[in-house]
Amino acid sequence: MADKKIIAVVGATGAQGGGLARAILADKSSVFKVRAITRNVSSDKAKVLADAGAEVVAADVDNVESLKKAFDGTYGVFAVTFFWDHFSPEREKQQAKNMADAAKQASVKHVVWSSLDDTRKWVPLSDNRMPTLQNNYKVPHFDAKGEANKFFLETGIPTTIFNTVFYWENFIYFGQGPKKGADGKLVFSIPMADKKLPSISTEDIGKCAYGVFKAGDEYKGKTIGIAGGHLTGKQFAESFSKAFGEEVVYNPVTPDVYRGFGFPGADDMGNMYQFKAEFEEVYCNSRSIDLAKKLNPDLISFDKWLEQNKSKIPLE
Numbered sequence: 001m002a003d004k005k006i007i008a009v010v011g012a013t014g015a016q017g018g019g020l021a022r023a024i025l026a027d028k029s030s031v032f033k034v035r036a037i038t039r040n041v042s043s044d045k046a047k048v049l050a051d052a053g054a055e056v057v058a059a060d061v062d063n064v065e066s067l068k069k070a071f072d073g074t075y076g077v078f079a080v081t082f083f084w085d086h087f088s089p090e091r092e093k094q095q096a097k098n099m100a101d102a103a104k105q106a107s108v109k110h111v112v113w114s115s116l117d118d119t120r121k122w123v124p125l126s127d128n129r130m131p132t133l134q135n136n137y138k139v140p141h142f143d144a145k146g147e148a149n150k151f152f153l154e155t156g157i158p159t160t161i162f163n164t165v166f167y168w169e170n171f172i173y174f175g176q177g178p179k180k181g182a183d184g185k186l187v188f189s190i191p192m193a194d195k196k197l198p199s200i201s202t203e204d205i206g207k208c209a210y211g212v213f214k215a216g217d218e219y220k221g222k223t224i225g226i227a228g229g230h231l232t233g234k235q236f237a238e239s240f241s242k243a244f245g246e247e248v249v250y251n252p253v254t255p256d257v258y259r260g261f262g263f264p265g266a267d268d269m270g271n272m273y274q275f276k277a278e279f280e281e282v283y284c285n286s287r288s289i290d291l292a293k294k295l296n297p298d299l300i301s302f303d304k305w306l307e308q309n310k311s312k313i314p315l316e
C-alpha cells in the first residue's frame with residue numbers, strides 16, 4: 001500500500017473528479033491512491049471519499065500556495081476548473097495557471113488537464129456568424145480552457161490535454177432535458193439542426209481519466225478527446241421517447257433563439273452549440289468513442305444511462 005503512487009484529484013467532490021476518485025477507489029489492485037482535493041474537508045461529500053479510503057486535502061484553485069502543498073509528493077494531478085461557478089474566462093485561466101505552476105513546483109510526473117477547444121481557431125473574433133462575448137471570446141468556457149493549455153505545456157511536465165464533452169447529467173442538473181410545452185407535449189430543444197452532439201456520462205469521464213493514468217506514458221504529451229456517443233437531437237428525442245414511454249419531440253431551435261433563452265450563460269451555450277453544429281466533422285472527429293472504450297471498457301451508451309437515470313430528469 002505504502003508505495004502506491006498518489007493522484008491528486010481536483011474537483012474530487014464534483015462530477016469529473018468524483019468519477020475519477022471513485023474509479024481509483026473501486027480498483028483495489030490499483031497502483032494509484034487518491035488524494036481528494038476540496039475546499040472543505042469536513043463536507044458530507046468529502047467524508048464519503050475519506051470513508052472510501054481517499055486522503056482528503058484542502059486546497060483552492062484560486063490559491064496557488066494551497067495547491068503547492070496539496071500536490072506535494074504526488075505522481076499525478078487531475079486538473080479541472082469550474083467555469084460555471086463564476087462565468088469568468090480570465091479567472092478560469094488563472095486557476096489553470098495556478099494548477100500548472102503548483103504541479104511544476106511539486107515535480108509532478110503526469111498531469112491530466114480537463115480541457116476544451118479554443119473555438120477562436122475556427123471562428124476568429126472577426127467572424128460575425130456568432131457574437132463575441134466578454135470582449136475576447138466566442139465560447140468563453142471553451143476558449144479559456146483551450147488558451148490555458150499553454151500553461152501546462154510550458155511547465156514541461158508530461159501532460160495529457162483531455163478534451164471532454166457534453167454531460168448527460170446536464171439533463172438532470174442543468175435544465176437541458178425535455179420540457180412540457182403549453183400543449184402538455186414533451187419537447188427537447190437544442191440548436192444542433194441535424195448534426196451530431198458528442199456526449200457522455202460524467203462517471204465515464206472519470207473512468208476514462210483513470211484509463212489515461214493507468215496507461216503510463218502512452219498519452220503523456222498528447223491531446224485526446226472522448227465521447228460515450230455521437231447523437232443527433234432527433235436520436236436523443238427518440239431515446240427519451242422510448243425511456244419515458246411518451247413522445248418527445250425534437251425542436252431544433254436556431255442558435256439565435258437559444259442565445260435569447262435568457263438563463264445565465266445562454267449566450268455562451270448558444271455559441272457553443274453553433275460551433276459544434278457548424279464544425280460537426282472536426283468536433284466529432286476529435287471526440288472518439290473507440291478511444292473512450294479503450295480507456296474505459298465499461299463505457300455506457302446513452303440508452304443505458306437513461307435506463308439508470310430517467311427518474312432523476314425533471315420534465316417541468
Ligand SMILES: NC(=O)c1ccc[n+]([C@@H]2O[C@H](COP(=O)([O-])OP(=O)(O)OC[C@H]3O[C@@H](n4cnc5c(N)ncnc54)[C@H](OP(=O)(O)O)[C@@H]3O)[C@@H](O)[C@H]2O)c1
Nearest residue numbers: 011013014015016038039060061081082083164165166167
Ligand atoms: N456540463 C458539461 O456538459 C461540461 C462538459 C465538459 C466540460 N465541462 C466543464 O467542467 C468543469 C466543471 O467540472 P465538474 O462538472 O466536474 O465540476 P462540479 O461537478 O461542479 O464540481 C466541482 C467541485 O470542485 C470543487 N471546487 C469548486 N470550486 C473550487 C475551487 N475554487 N477550488 C477547489 N475546488 C473547487 C467543489 O468542491 P468543494 O466544494 O468540495 O471544494 C465541487 O464539488 C467546468 O469548467 C465546465 O466548463 C462541463
